[in-house]
Structures are given as structure tokens and as C-alpha cells.
Amino acid sequence: MVRSELHQGLEGVTVAETSCSRVDGEAGELLIGGVPVEALAANATYEESVFLLFEDRLPTADELADFRADLATRRDIHADVRAVLRRAAEEEASAMDALRMGTAAATLGTEDCSQTATARRVVAVFPTIVATYWRYRQGEEPIDPRTDLGHAANYLYMLTGEEPNEADVRGLETYLNTVIDHGVNASTFTARTVVSTESDLVSAATAAVGSLKGPLHGGAPGPVLDMLRTVHERGDPEAYVREKLAAGERLMGFGHRVYRVRDPRAAVLSSAAERLYAASGDDDFFETVRAFESVAVDALAEHSTDRRLETNVEFYTAALLDGIGIPQALFTATFGVSRVAGWMAHCREQRTDNRLVRPVSRYVGETDRTWTPVGDR
Numbered sequence: 348m349v350r351s352e353l354h355q356g357l358e359g360v361t362v363a364e365t366s367c368s369r370v371d372g373e374a375g376e377l378l379i380g381g382v383p384v385e386a387l388a389a390n391a392t393y394e395e396s397v398f399l400l401f402e403d404r405l406p407t408a409d410e411l412a413d414f415r416a417d418l419a420t421r422r423d424i425h426a427d428v429r430a431v432l433r434r435a436a437e438e439e440a441s442a443m444d445a446l447r448m449g450t451a452a453a454t455l456g457t458e459d460c461s462q463t464a465t466a467r468r469v470v471a472v473f474p475t476i477v478a479t480y481w482r483y484r485q486g487e488e489p490i491d492p493r494t495d496l497g498h499a500a501n502y503l504y505m506l507t508g509e510e511p512n513e514a515d516v517r518g519l520e521t522y523l524n525t526v527i528d529h530g531v532n533a534s535t536f537t538a539r540t541v542v543s544t545e546s547d548l549v550s551a552a553t554a555a556v557g558s559l560k561g562p563l564h565g566g567a568p569g570p571v572l573d574m575l576r577t578v579h580e581r582g583d584p585e586a587y588v589r590e591k592l593a594a595g596e597r598l599m600g601f602g603h604r605v606y607r608v609r610d611p612r613a614a615v616l617s618s619a620a621e622r623l624y625a626a627s628g629d630d631d632f633f634e635t636v637r638a639f640e641s642v643a644v645d646a647l648a649e650h651s652t653d654r655r656l657e658t659n660v661e662f663y664t665a666a667l668l669d670g671i672g673i674p675q676a677l678f679t680a681t682f683g684v685s686r687v688a689g690w691m692a693h694c695r696e697q698r699t700d701n702r703l704v705r706p707v708s709r710y711v712g713e714t715d716r717t718w719t720p721v722g723d724r
């Protein structure tokens with residue numbers, strides 16, 4: 348029997364061609380739809396970034412206005428989906444569990460939709476699912492989406508019931524643009540795998556939410572914030588870092604499978620967070636964040652000699668989202684609110700040039716077991 352080479356975690360294996368994003372792990376560069384992440388993050392609205400991924404070009408002003416209006420009309424969720432989210436909140440399910448349940452239920456009403464309409468619907472409805480769950484979780488009634496607000500502003504509005512200020516909306520747009528797509532990461536690969544079986548987009552999004560939930564992927568910013576708050580209270584980041592590493596623990600928000608240098612998204616989000624904290628007049632916490640990064644990178648360099656471990660996207664996500672006022676319990680779900688557009692764009696690519704995703708495994712189990720009836724075992 349031919350023994351195929353084992354690629355644990357599919358590391359270094361190219362599984363798809365894509366125009367969505369290019370991740371250069373050696374140079375620390377990221378292009379989204381051909382545009383450097385730095386330019387897109389700082390300037391685009393989230394709807395522009397979604398259009399870029401869906402159509403593989405930037406929209407004209409008229410196209411953007413139509414696209415924004417179209418997404419806005421798709422934000423409502425059915426009363427049955429609300430009931431699922433109310434139950435999830437009553438059971439104290441996590442936001443990611445609620446998002447998974449809400450996404451699965453949001454398939455209602457999309458049965459006859461085209462692929463384009465379903466992809467838009469899934470993107471439009473994610474903030475409504477998260478905000479509805481959160482309102483119930485807070486013991487409040489959900490707030491209906493507004494069609495006159497942009498995607499980011501409406502998300503903040505549905506969470507609080509108040510129209511957000513410009514700085515918070517810009518901060519959130521920057522975040523949503525930054526994490527909208529990132530090569531074939533675990534959740535994107537999950538989505539592509541689902542549609543490779545000729546399954547549907549809602550199923551792909553539901554499965555991808557499950558994949559994003561884990562702490563090695565999208566679940567890191569919550570623990571990052573805990574870590575930063577502890578250090579901010581206690582002081583002495585160096586002692587904290589050394590204690591964690593000595594105990595064999597990983598520092599959340601550091602290291603990346605692909606980047607061998609600092610994640611370019613960390614730079615984008617750190618500038619956005621710096622602006623936000625400076626504008627709020629309370630940049631004490633942000634100073635701790637900066638000090639922590641510098642101490643941790645040095646300590647990790649001593650700790651792991653064979654590879655450089657720098658901040659990844661999740662480190663500054665925690666500081667930025669906290670500064671905007673997004674509840675910590677919603678950090679990973681807010682990542683999903685952005686990344687869902689990347690999932691949908693990748694699903695379209697997968698369908699255009701589909702080949703069933705079906706790798707092989709190497710059997711390492713027993714080969715000489717004999718069958719014994721259950722009563723004789």
C-alpha cells in the first residue's frame with residue numbers, strides 16, 4: 348500500500364485558488380480583494396468591503412447606495428428565529444451558540460432564494476441575530492433594525508437602542524473591514540467543505556460559526572481582555588507573562604499559523620484603538636496594552652527559540668472592541684458578523700470551480716481483530 352505524506356492540520360497545503368484575499372505570512376502583508384488591508388480598513392464602509400468580495404471590484408457610488416439599501420432590507424428576522432434566540436438567552440447559551448442556532452434557523456424564508464440573495468441575506472442578518480440574543484440576555488426586548496443606518500451603525504444601535512457616535516462607528520467599520528477575509532482559515536475551509544458537497548449557503552455559514560468558536564481561531568479576544576484587565580489592575584506585565592509561560596500556558600493573542608512576523612491586522616487595529624482611546628480621554632488602559640505587547644514579545648522570543656511569536660489580530664481586537672463598547676461576551680460573535688461575508692464569497696468561488704473536499708487519512712488502528720458476538724465478550 349502506498350503511504351501518502353501526512354500533513355497534520357493541513358499546514359502548508361494549498362487547497363484552493365481565491366481572489367478574496369492574499370496572506371503573505373513571511374512579509375506580513377494582507378490584500379483583501381487586491382486592496383491592502385491598511386487602506387481598506389481605514390477608508391471603506393463594511394458594505395464596500397462586502398461588495399468588493401462579492402463582485403471582485405469596488406462599487407461605484409450608485410452601486411454602493413443600491414447595495415447598502417438592499418442589505419438593509421434583509422435585516423429582519425422571523426418571530427420563530429427570535430423565539431430560538433430568546434430560549435438560548437434564557438438557557439444562558441454563549442453568544443456563539445446562539446449565533447449558530449440563529450443562523451441555522453434563519454434558513455426559513457431562503458428556500459426559494461437565488462445564491463446571491465441568500466448570501467446577502469446571511470450577511471445582513473448576522474448582526475440582528477447577535478443583537479437580539481444579547482437584548483434577551485440582558486432581560487430587554489430586542490430592537491428592530493433600522494434601514495436608514497449603515498451595517499456597522501445599525502449593529503451598535505440594535506445592541507443599545509441608541510444611535511452610536513461617529514468615532515465608534517468608524518472604529519467598528521475598521522474592525523469589520525480588517526477581519527472580513529483571511530485566506531483559507533479554519534472557518535472558511537469549513538464553509539468551503541460544506542458547499543463542496545453541493546449543500547447550501549446557510550448550512551455552510553452554520554458550520555463555519557461552529558469552527559470560529561474555538562479559542563485557537565476566533566475565541567481568543569475574550570481571554571485576551573481578561574488577561575489585559577488583570578495586568579492593568581495588578582501592574583507588572585513582565586511578572587504576569589513569565590508566570591504564564593512558566594506554567595506552560597499560551598498567551599492569547601500571540602502566534603499565528605501563517606504569519607512569521609507581526610500580523611498586519613494587529614497594526615491596523617492598534618492604530619484604530621489608539622485613536623479611539625485618545626479621543627475618549629482615557630488612554631490609561633491602552634498604555635497597559637502597549638506595554639504588555641512589548642514585554643510579551645520579548646518573553647516569547649526567549650521562550651520559543653525556533654519561531655517568532657508576535658501579536659495576532661485578536662490582541663488588539665480585544666482593546667478596540669472594548670473601547671467601542673461591544674460587550675466582551677460578544678467579541679467572537681462580532682468577528683462572525685464580519686467574517687460571514689468572507690465565508691459567502693469563498694462559497695461562491697468553491698461552487699464556480701467545485702471539487703468535493705475529500706482528503707485521505709492514514710489508518711493506525713488494529714488490523715487483526717476478530718469478531719466476537721456481544722454475549723461472549
Ligand code: ACO
Pocket residue numbers: 562563564565567596597598599600601602603604605651654656659660661
Ligand atoms: N503562547 C505561548 N507559546 C506559543 C503560543 C502562544 N500564544 N503560540 C505558539 N506557541 C508555541 C507553542 O507552545 C509551540 O511550542 P513548542 O514547539 O515548544 O511546543 C510553538 O509555539 C508552535 O505552536 P503550534 O501550536 O504548533 O503553532 P500553530 O501554528 O499551530 O499555532 C496558534 C497557531 C493556534 C494561533 C497558536 O499560536 C496559539 O495557540 N495562539 C494563542 C491563541 C490565539 O491567539 N488564537 C487566535 C489566533 S488568530 C485567528 O485565528 C483569527
